[in-house]
Amino acid sequence: xxxxxxxxxxxxxxxxxxxxxxxxxxxxxxxxxxxxxxxxxxxxxxxxxxxxxxxxxxxxxxxxxxxxxxxxxxxxxxxxxxxxxxxxxxxxxxxxxxxxxxxxxxxxxxxxxxxxxxxxxxxxxxxxxxxxxxxxxxxxxxxxxxxxxxxxxxxxxxxxxxxxxxxxxxxxxxxxxxxxxxxxxxxxxxxxxxxxxxxxxxxxxxxxxxxxxxxxxxxxxxxxxxxxxxxxxxxxxxxxxxxxxxxxxxxxxxxxxxxxxxxxxxxxxxxxxxxxxxxxxxxxxxxxxxxxxxxxxxxxxxxxxxxxxxxxxxxxxxxxxxxxxxxxxxxxxxxxxxxxxxxxxxxxxxxxxxxxxxxxxxxxxxxxxxxxxxxxxxxxxx
Amino acid sequence: xxxxxxxxxxxxxxxxxxxxxxxxxxxxxxxxxxxxxxxxxxxxxxxxxxxxxxxxxxxxxxxxxxxxxxxxxxxxxxxxxxxxxxxxxxxxxxxxxxxxxxxxxxxxxxxxxxxxxxxxxxxxxxxxxxxxxxxxxxxxxxxxxxxxxxxxxxxxxxxxxxxxxxxxxxxxxxxxxxxxxxxxxxxxxxxxxxxxxxxxxxxxxxxxxxxxxxxxxxxxxxxxxxxxxxxxxxxxxxxxxxxxxxxxxxxxxxxxxxxxxxxxxxxxxxxxxxxxxxxxxxxxxxxxxxxxxxxxxxxxxxxxxxxxxxxxxxxxxxxxxxxxxxxxxxxxxxxxxxxxxxxxxxxxxxxxxxxxxxxxxxxxxxxxxxxxxxxxxxxxxx
Numbered sequence: 001x002x003x004x005x006x007x008x009x010x011x012x013x014x015x016x017x018x019x020x021x022x023x024x025x026x027x028x029x030x031x032x033x034x035x036x037x038x039x040x041x042x043x044x045x046x047x048x049x050x051x052x053x054x055x056x057x058x059x060x061x062x063x064x065x066x067x068x069x070x071x072x073x074x075x076x077x078x079x080x081x082x083x084x085x086x087x088x089x090x091x092x093x094x095x096x097x098x099x100x101x102x103x104x105x106x107x108x109x110x111x112x113x114x115x116x117x118x119x120x121x122x123x124x125x126x127x128x129x130x131x132x133x134x135x136x137x138x139x140x141x142x143x144x145x146x147x148x149x150x151x152x153x154x155x156x157x158x159x160x161x162x163x164x165x166x167x168x169x170x171x172x173x174x175x176x177x178x179x180x181x182x183x184x185x186x187x188x189x190x191x192x193x194x195x196x197x198x199x200x201x202x203x204x205x206x207x208x209x210x211x212x213x214x215x216x217x218x219x220x221x222x223x224x225x226x227x228x229x230x231x232x233x234x235x236x237x238x239x240x241x242x243x244x245x246x247x248x249x250x251x252x253x254x255x256x257x258x259x260x261x262x263x264x265x266x267x268x269x270x271x272x273x274x275x276x277x278x279x280x281x282x283x284x285x286x287x288x289x290x291x292x293x294x295x296x297x298x299x300x301x302x303x304x305x306x307x308x309x310x311x312x313x314x315x316x317x318x319x320x321x322x323x324x325x326x327x328x329x330x331x332x333x334x335x336x337x338x339x340x341x342x343x344x345x346x347x348x349x350x351x352x353x354x355x356x357x358x359x360x361x362x363x364x365x366x367x368x369x370x371x372x373x374x375x376x377x378x379x380x381x382x
Numbered sequence: 383x384x385x386x387x388x389x390x391x392x393x394x395x396x397x398x399x400x401x402x403x404x405x406x407x408x409x410x411x412x413x414x415x416x417x418x419x420x421x422x423x424x425x426x427x428x429x430x431x432x433x434x435x436x437x438x439x440x441x442x443x444x445x446x447x448x449x450x451x452x453x454x455x456x457x458x459x460x461x462x463x464x465x466x467x468x469x470x471x472x473x474x475x476x477x478x479x480x481x482x483x484x485x486x487x488x489x490x491x492x493x494x495x496x497x498x499x500x501x502x503x504x505x506x507x508x509x510x511x512x513x514x515x516x517x518x519x520x521x522x523x524x525x526x527x528x529x530x531x532x533x534x535x536x537x538x539x540x541x542x543x544x545x546x547x548x549x550x551x552x553x554x555x556x557x558x559x560x561x562x563x564x565x566x567x568x569x570x571x572x573x574x575x576x577x578x579x580x581x582x583x584x585x586x587x588x589x590x591x592x593x594x595x596x597x598x599x600x601x602x603x604x605x606x607x608x609x610x611x612x613x614x615x616x617x618x619x620x621x622x623x624x625x626x627x628x629x630x631x632x633x634x635x636x637x638x639x640x641x642x643x644x645x646x647x648x649x650x651x652x653x654x655x656x657x658x659x660x661x662x663x664x665x666x667x668x669x670x671x672x673x674x675x676x677x678x679x680x681x682x683x684x685x686x687x688x689x690x691x692x693x694x695x696x697x698x699x700x701x702x703x704x705x706x707x708x709x710x711x712x713x714x715x716x717x718x719x720x721x722x723x724x725x726x727x728x729x730x731x732x733x734x735x736x737x738x739x740x741x742x743x744x745x746x747x748x749x750x751x752x753x754x755x756x757x758x759x760x761x762x763x764x
Contacts, residue, residue, distance in 0.1 A: 048430040073480060073483065076434055080455060098485070103480070103483055103724070105758075105760070142722060144718065161760065161763065168724070169718050169719060169724075336526065337526050339527055340485075342523070342550070342551075376487075377550060378761075381547070
């Protein structure tokens with residue numbers, strides 16, 4: 001199949017065909033998918049005939065008209081009002097995008113479904129990923145679904161349940177004495193040596209497209225309007241970058257009107273390179289020395305997507321905030337016991353971050369705000 | 383609110399109003415919900431405007447026109463083709479209803495969402511349930527969502543992850559040295575003593591209604607047709623009973639045509655009271671002495687819904703089969719590694735049961751068959 005879309009470098013703006021197995025640009029920076037034309041507003045009406053998975057938005061995604069994706073039914077997750085927590089803190093309209101009900105228990109299902117679909121379509125038989133946890137579970141499952149071999153590099157301190165899930169799908173799991181940056185180096189070495197396709201965050205262009213469906217779904221769930229603010233836990237940043245790409249594409253296509261949401265990134269005080277760079281007015285992050293947090297998904301000391309994240313935060317008029325492990329754990333507990341949501345530490349971080357942002361005056365109590373529970377809490381228990 | 387529906391005893395056929403907090407009939411048998419009229423076929427067209435949760439079928443459910451349910455977005459789970467497993471065993475059209483992506487990780491979310499909605503609407507402030515595992519997680523979460531107190535009685539040998547999930551939502555968890563029958567006695571004693579509402583399987587009429595949405599969803603996902611056969615793992619049996627009620631109601635309403643599916647129950651050789659009673663031509667089960675299986679959801683030695691289950695199996699032209707722990711564990715592993723589905727032991731049991739049923743000639747390879755993964759595999763790992 002010849003791809004109808006093309007690829008554009010997010011940094012040097014050079015373009016290339018999407019055929020084959022694209023990685024990063026020759027300049028080393030991430031490639032973004034560009035489509036020949038946006039879906040027409042009339043295409044909205046076909047949506048209601050389709051099941052609630054992320055592939056209902058197939059015209060927005062890198063999928064040929066005759067192609068079937070590698071899918072476990074990912075997407076279509078609830079956008080839950082949290083009235084009890086809103087009342088506790090005086091907010092008017094607070095919702096949680098509950099990504100823990102995805103296959104494999106997290107938002108990573110979206111990106112990996114898209115990446116595995118394209119890699120397998122281009123002939124890949126062996127895939128590899130470094131992981132802070134959830135991406136490894138997702139790759140293992142989608143690799144099994146596609147019938148291809150997978151290898152996962154994870155830090156030895158990754159929660160035991162996550163490691164057990166990765167193994168359960170038959171992936172070849174390698175534990176690394178280090179953080180995700182170290183896992184990434186090991187994954188790239190293995191890819192070069194074994195001819196495996198590296199589906200790391202932003203080292204191929206399709207995980208962003210899968211994550212874009214977070215933004216498309218929120219828009220549809222709010223009746224093709226967008227919230228005032230989105231508070232998102234940020235590690236590698238694909239979700240933040242993907243949602244911002246979705247909002248820009250929706251606006252360009254005329255599917256939504258009015259201002260786009262202010263995007264806020266929440267990190268841990270134990271690993272906050274984006275918060276630091278945002279505050280310093282920098283375009284890139286300085287790698288965080290000795291990253292440490294219970295929210296393993298936030299333990300990404302030097303994200304490849306730093307420029308794209310910082311651009312989205314600034315263009316949207318948003319910001320970035322760090323919270324302590326105590327704050328994010330307490331907020332997770334509130335989501336669990338006051339709302340019945342199986343919040344992960346990163347999900348708790350968005351609630352803790354919201355309270356910080358409100359205290360600073362960045363978010364108002366009468367804003368319509370969407371928080372994210374990016375994965376299920378059970379993945380972190382044992 | 384006055385309920386528009388009424389209740390009918392599944393055994394003595396006496397009827398009563400649904401107002402208040404109905405339990406079982408005076409004769410001790412389960413009550414079934416009866417609606418004044420079936421939804422019209424035209425009501426199909428409003429469905430597509432609604433989100434993919436079980437409440438899209440609200441006209442089929444015990445919910446007043448102005449009421450909002452207690453919900454975490456349950457239902458709308460994928461019906462996944464499993465082509466690789468079908469090919470391995472020579473089946474033409476094999477699908478898995480993947481209930482592990484529900485909130486709380488299992489099909490129990492559906493029944494408890496309905497039961498908690500009605501109990502809270504009737505004024506309950508304290509709920510109790512005995513559990514083989516997953517129902518306890520669901521009650522804990524939906525109780526938190528509704529803002530009411532919950533107590534859960536579980537066997538001390540329940541998988542550790544399940545117990546940890548129950549606690550995470552703030553439920554009061556009591557471990558019992560015994561099986562679910564012993565937990566049930568403790569729950570009833572507590573309900574009597576503390577004024578708590580007992581939402582045990584079939585001891586109130588609404589969990590069946592929630593489970594009914596399994597059948598409604600399968601019908602909609604197959605374009606308002608029904609499969610030839612359904613293979614379902616059977617413990618308490620609410621899902622089997624609920625689906626059969628759904629199919630009968632769909633046929634009566636004219637929403638589906640043609641024969642209803644043959645319903646097959648799968649149990650463990652370590653606890654197979656329904657299989658035994660079915661083979662013996664009995665109307666009731668004989669309680670299974672010393673029940674024992676890794677599939678904790680199948681460890682129900684004396685189900686209250688035995689008559690209703692046996693009736694559904696016989697009326698549908700189906701049957702019942704027992705598989706060993708080795709068979710069901712191997713089949714779970716196949717679902718995990720060949721299809722990327724996080725199968726629980728009970729989910730594996732349906733695949734193992736299918737192979738037994740095919741070997742006996744009860745199910746043919748060219749039948750369209752739906753298997754059930756009733757919950758996520760992670761709940762059983764630690």
